[in-house]
Amino acid sequence: MDRAYPPIASTVFFPPQLLAGYAKGLAFAAMMTLGLIFLMSRLIASDLEAPVVDGLPSIQPVHIEDKKVVTQKDEPPVKPQIPPLQPTTTPEEIPPTEVGTAITIRAPVPSSDTTLTVTRDPVPVYKPLPRYPNAAARRGIEGYVVVEFTVTKTGAVRDARVVGGFDSAGNPTRVFNRSALAAAERFKYQPQMADGEPVERYGVRNRITYKMAD
Template sequence: MDRAALLNSNPVVFSFHRLVHGARHLALAGGITLLLILAMSRLIAADFTEPVLEEYVPIKSIHLPELTVTVEKSEPPAKPQDPPPQPVTRVDDKVVDPVNTTVVFNPPLPRGDQVDAAVISRDPLPVFKPAPRYPSAALRRGMEGYVVVEFTITATGAVRNVRAVAGYDGVGNPTDIFNRSAEAAAARFKYQPQLDDGVPVERHGVRNRITYKLAQ
């Protein structure tokens, strides 16, 4: 055993083993290197060329058909029809029929040493008579005419109990087409009331003629 220990511990034997081990590694490395060089040489020797690509499919020429623009001759626009005749502008009859006015001056009456003032009696006096509204139905037909209205003038000068007594067209035929308009206009009349001995009183049965005429 001592001999074996001596053999193992001999530096010469130990160096030989290391040399053998190193030579083995060198041989392995050299073999791998030779293989790599051989592979590279094979790759270099190979004649690589660009792969042949298929030619593109040729595109046929596009022929556009000739465009022909046809312009049709347009007819001139038709002449517009004449507008319908406009309704004739009406002119309200603003003539106010006069009312007979009687003014009576009574002589002063003695009263002791004093004398009474004159006492006045008179018929109603028109103050305001608005023009009537021309009925649209009569305006469309071009009708003219007049209406006689009757009413009562109150002690304050207002008008009440208005009614159409008779209505006629322009040729004298009876018609009621103007009645409502005439009654509405007469209801707005204003008067100075009738005076009897200086006292305002009502006046019944007052008649007035309202005329409807179209502008010429």
């Protein structure tokens, strides 16, 4: 048997809600398109220029000074100055114990053994010149010193001492004492001989004169 079916309703392909959504979408798209067209027209209408870029900083010219090569010439050596004349000093023997160079030969005494005996005073062999003191040279002082010492059996000087020191005017001074003692201690003698044997001689005096060079 045939079944009875309800009548088929009319099919609606575009419901009203869908049409309303399409309409809103088209309207929005149209507005966006118009906005973009307006914006582009404004951009075209405006005369845009490229931004001005500041120029690069100018480079200042570098100035290089010309360097001059200076050649120094070697100066000739300075001639040494001639030192001034040094003051002179003179050691000399003085009385009362002035020694001489005489040699005494005694006659032999008659005997079975004949001998020759020799007696003599100390004989100077070496007397170095004393150094003129700087203090006396600066002040122009002249004078002399008397030293006394013992001549040993070997001819050396021992126990040297200053008896007195004086300037050229006869006034006592000690400016020459140290120099005179240093010189006297370096004196050399042939020792005193007594009966052919060397002996010591005490109280030998020596006068050392200090005089400025002319």
